[in-house]
Each structure stands twice: as C-alpha cells, then as structure tokens.
Amino acid sequence: MTLAIEVAGKTDVGCVRANNEDNFGYDARYGIFVVCDGMGGQAAGEVASKIAVDVLLRYFREKAISSASDPKQAAEPATAASLAVALQEANRAIFEAAKDQMGRMGMGSTVVAALVRGHSLTIGHVGDSRIYLVRQEQIQQLTQDHSLVMEQVRLGYITREQAEHSELQNVILRALGTEAEVEPEVEDLVAMPGDTLLMTSDGLTRHVHDDEILATVTTADSLQQACSALVDTAKLRGGDDNITCLLLRIVEQPWYKNFLSKLFPGGGEWQNSI
Amino acid sequence: MAKLYLKFDQSVLKEITLSQASTTIGRLPDNGVQIDNLAVSGHHARITWEKDHYEIEDLGSLNGTYINNERVGKAKLRHCDVVKIGKHEIEFKGDGPAPVAAIQAKTGPSIPKLENTVLLDTRQAQEMHAAKSSAPMATAMAAAATPAKERIGMLSVVEGKTDSDKYILTSKMTMIGKSAMATIRLKGWFAPTSAALISRRENRYFIAPEHKVRVKINGEQVQGQRELAAGDLIEVGKMKAAFSFQD
Numbered sequence: 001m002t003l004a005i006e007v008a009g010k011t012d013v014g015c016v017r018a019n020n021e022d023n024f025g026y027d028a029r030y031g032i033f034v035v036c037d038g039m040g041g042q043a044a045g046e047v048a049s050k051i052a053v054d055v056l057l058r059y060f061r062e063k064a065i066s067s068a069s070d071p072k073q074a075a076e077p078a079t080a081a082s083l084a085v086a087l088q089e090a091n092r093a094i095f096e097a098a099k100d101q102m103g104r105m106g107m108g109s110t111v112v113a114a115l116v117r118g119h120s121l122t123i124g125h126v127g128d129s130r131i132y133l134v135r136q137e138q139i140q141q142l143t144q145d146h147s148l149v150m151e152q153v154r155l156g157y158i159t160r161e162q163a164e165h166s167e168l169q170n171v172i173l174r175a176l177g178t179e180a181e182v183e184p185e186v187e188d189l190v191a192m193p194g195d196t197l198l199m200t201s202d203g204l205t206r207h208v209h210d211d212e213i214l215a216t217v218t219t220a221d222s223l224q225q226a227c228s229a230l231v232d233t234a235k236l237r238g239g240d241d242n243i244t245c246l247l248l249r250i251v252e253q254p255w256y257k258n259f260l261s262k263l264f265p266g267g268g269e270w271q272n273s274i
Numbered sequence: 275m276a277k278l279y280l281k282f283d284q285s286v287l288k289e290i291t292l293s294q295a296s297t298t299i300g301r302l303p304d305n306g307v308q309i310d311n312l313a314v315s316g317h318h319a320r321i322t323w324e325k326d327h328y329e330i331e332d333l334g335s336l337n338g339t340y341i342n343n344e345r346v347g348k349a350k351l352r353h354c355d356v357v358k359i360g361k362h363e364i365e366f367k368g369d370g371p372a373p374v375a376a377i378q379a380k381t382g383p384s385i386p387k388l389e390n391t392v393l394l395d396t397r398q399a400q401e402m403h404a405a406k407s408s409a410p411m412a413t414a415m416a417a418a419a420t421p422a423k424e425r426i427g428m429l430s431v432v433e434g435k436t437d438s439d440k441y442i443l444t445s446k447m448t449m450i451g452k453s454a455m456a457t458i459r460l461k462g463w464f465a466p467t468s469a470a471l472i473s474r475r476e477n478r479y480f481i482a483p484e485h486k487v488r489v490k491i492n493g494e495q496v497q498g499q500r501e502l503a504a505g506d507l508i509e510v511g512k513m514k515a516a517f518s519f520q521d
Contacts, residue, residue, distance in 0.1 A: 136499040
C-alpha cells in the first residue's frame with residue numbers, strides 16, 4: 001500500500017467585499033498545498049496572495065525537477081527547513097514587487113502551506129490563516145495564529161472567548177511581504193491514512209467553530225461537498241470577508257493504482273493560483 | 275449629496291442638504307426640517323440613511339405622510355420623489371454620493387466590521403500588550419510570566435524489540451512502527467510499517483491506531499483516537515510499553 005492524496009478547494013468573495021484577496025493552489029504530484037489571504041488596498045492584496053501561491057508551487061516543482069536530474073539530491077526528504085526557505089522566497093518576491101510599483105506599498109499576505117509525502121507532513125504558516133487536522137473523529141488546530149488576540153490569549157491576558165468577540169481580531173503580527181525578512185513557523189509532523197487536513201483563511205474560522213468543522217468534514221459525502229458546505233455556512237453568518245477552504249485527505253492506495261497513475265498521469269492533480 | 279426642496283404652492287421655500295444619518299421633519303423647532311404649520315405634527319416624519327439609500331418613516335403623524343400622493347408608513351426614497359406633508363411638498367433629489375456623516379454614523383458597532391487586516395510590528399504589539407495589561411491586568415500579567423507547567427509524557431518499553439527502551443514524547447506527533455520515520459522503531463519481520471501515532475496537544479496525549487492494526491490499552495482494544503493516562507499499558511504487536519509523565 002502507498003499513500004495518496006485526495007484534494008478539493010474552494011474560494012468565495014463572501015457577501016460584503018468587492019474583491020477576493022484570498023488565493024490557493026496545490027500540486028499533489030509534489031505534495032505541496034497552499035492557502036493565502038492577501039492584504040493591501042487597490043487590489044494589491046490579490047497580487048500579494050497570488051505571488052505567494054505561485055512562488056511556493058514553483059519552488060517545489062523546480063526542486064523536484066532538479067533532484068530528478070541529480071540523484072544525490074533525490075534522497076533528501078521534505079523537511080521543515082526546505083519549507084521555511086520556500087516561504088522566505090515568497091516573502092522576498094512580494095516585498096520586491098511592492099517596491100517596484102506605486103500603490104502597492106505595504107501589500108502582504110498570510111500563508112498556510114503543507115508538504116505531504118507519504119507519512120511525512122510538514123506545515124508552515126505566517127499570519128492568521130489556519131490548518132486543522134481531523135483524525136479519527138477528532139479535530140486539532142495545528143497552527144497558532146500570529147495575531148494580536150491569540151498572542152493575548154497565550155499570554156493569559158484574555159480568554160479564548162473574549163478573543164472571539166474582540167474588536168482587534170483583524171490585527172496580525174506577521175505577514176509575508178511587508179518586510180525584507182520574515183520568520184515563518186514550520187513544523188515536521190506525521191500523517192496517517194484517513195487524516196483530513198483543512199487549510200483555511202480567517203473568513204471561515206471567524207464564523208465557523210472547530211466542532212462544526214469536524215461535523216461537516218466527517219459527515220460530508222465528498223471533500224468537494226464539505227468545502228461547499230463550509231463556505232456556505234460562513235456566508236450564511238455574514239460572510240464579511242473572503243472565504244477559502246482547501247481540504248486534503250490522506251488515503252491508502254493499492255500499489256497497482258499508484259503504478260497506473262504513473263503510467264497515465266493527468267486528472268485533477270494540481271491547480272495553480274487563480 | 276442628497277437634497278430636499280421644501281415647497282409651498284409651487285415655490286421653493288428652503289433647500290436642505292442631508293448631511294446627517296437621520297433628519298426629522300416637523301412643526302417644532304428641534305426638527306432638522308421645520309414646517310411651521312398646524313397641519314404638520316410636532317415630529318411628523320424622519321428621513322434616515324439605510325446602507326445604500328434613504329428611507330422616510332412617518333412618526334405617527336395625524337395627517338399622514340404621502341409619497342407621490344400615496345400615504346406611506348415607511349418607504350424608500352427615490353430620486354425626484356415628492357413627499358407631501360400637510361399642504362407642503364418636499365422634493366427629494368438623491369442621485370449624488372452618500373453623505374459621509376451618514377455612513378460614519380451607520381457603521382457603528384452594530385454593523386459587522388469591514389476593516390481590513392492590519393499588521394503590527396513587534397514593537398507596536400508590545401505597546402498594545404502593555405496598554406492591555408494596565409492596572410487590573412498587572413496580576414494577570416505576573417501570572418502569565420510563569421506559563422502553565424509543561425507535562426511531558428514518556429513511554430517505557432516493558433516487552434518486545436524496539437530500538438530503545440525509553441522514549442520521551444516531546445514532539446507533537448510520534449509514530450510507532452517499523453518505518454524509518456517512526457520514533458518508536460519496532461523490529462521484527464511482521465511489525466507494521468506504521469502502527470499508531472501518538473499526538474500531543476496542550477499537555478495531553480492521544481493515541482490513534484492505524485487502520486487494521488490492533489492496539490490495546492490495559493488489555494482492551496482501542497477503537498479510534500484515545501487519550502492516554504499515566505500508568506496505561508500500551509500493546510502494539512509484540513511490544514508492550516507503559517505510559518507516564520516525566521516529573
């Protein structure tokens with residue numbers, strides 16, 4: 001048995017905003033999955049989130065190609081360190097783009113990224129987008145928001161409940177592209193078959209609770225349906241920000257299917273930024 | 275900005291610019307639009323800005339409020355509508371942009387916040403924390419300075435072949451199996467590549483067996499993810515290990 005990844009993603013402008021500054025993309029062939037939530041006026045947020053998704057996908061595609069031609073590198077596993085390098089590259093790309101053009105000063109983006117290869121799961125994030133893990137009917141938030149309110153919760157100044165009603169929820173402490181250097185938070189974890197990962201922007205998590213996410217993900221007929229149900233719930237409750245959900249599930253796959261997919265590649269294995 | 279033209283007998287008496295979120299019309303002097311006539315009630319009607327348009331509401335007047343000769347309780351105002359109050363007419367011209375004051379008044383706390391994400395740098399964040407932790411917060415802050423004690427779990431192998439006989443569970447996820455990725459490395463021909471995962475969340479530990487792998491705790495087979503308690507005896511294949519917390 002080998003492990004394969006099923007994936008479904010959806011992004012929605014929401015009910016209030018005029019444009020969608022969220023973005024997502026993935027390439028299951030290289031096991032890279034990304035969700036970004038851009039910020040900055042005059043459409044700059046969209047530009048920033050798109051750059052971040054593009055740079056991350058490109059980084060792991062090129063890395064895979066260069067390691068294929070150089071067998072010495074091929075053995076190198078995907079680690080937190082390589083994801084951190086990729087996130088730094090995305091940071092620099094946005095920062096440079098912001099310098100080049102008027103009206104894009106201060107543009108930036110949050111990011112959540114996951115690298116999945118077999119049992120190896122590496123996650124990284126900057127800002128207040130989140131990754132949740134649903135494993136055997138339990139949900140766990142894998143990332144800690146880089147936001148003012150969550151920092152206050154960690155320091156014990158306010159409770160989680162107070163944080164959910166705070167007026168300062170929109171204040172984040174780290175973002176890609178706003179400074180020349182960024183400190184991404186990366187972690188090596190372990191995945192197992194049956195695991196479902198949800199990567200999402202705060203447009204969802206402001207409106208939909210952990211236990212509701214768990215219920216939706218475990219009862220939906222498909223990942224695509226779960227994505228739609230989550231987005232719809234957030235919209236019903238106001239949808240005052242853009243909403244993005246990317247769901248991936250680790251599944252066991254008999255060896256011949258793996259063999260066939262190598263012989264006949266294609267299908268919905270990757271999606272670039274929008 | 276929208277304007278009102280107060281008319282009597284075809285001639286314009288007054289021109290009023292709507293700069294407030296709400297403007298009242300009535301006979302008394304405290305109204306935004308005063309019509310000194312006995313056919314007009316003290317507070318006769320009110321014009322308010324609603325999200326993206328103006329509305330007029332009759333405030334229970336004696337003689338009623340009419341729009342284009344139809345009596346209304348509450349109605350949306352359209353460009354060039356004629357509001358009739360008593361014998362006076364008010365023409366509404368509202369094709370310009372919304373009044374700034376009106377928008378500000380309406381996007382108060384009751385309306386969902388539309389503010390964009392804001393980034394604070396570290397120094398600014400520290401200042402915010404300092405402000406937040408003023409007088410009554412001082413004690414809470416002192417308490418926070420000593421964060422909740424970390425409890426680290428460990429496994430002591432009692433039986434079976436593994437690469438070590440004691441494992442300190444510091445990482446968020448620990449794999450038990452034959453795989454090269456496994457921290458708790460099982461040996462032997464028939465050991466499963468990946469047998470179970472132990473995850474750590476806020477000082478608590480949970481074990482999740484792989485599909486079709488039998489994991490027992492205190493002799494009882496585990497179904498789905500289960501929390502570990504100090505003293506639990508875990509059996510995976512031929513390995514037996516005791517779970518405990520480090521002192």
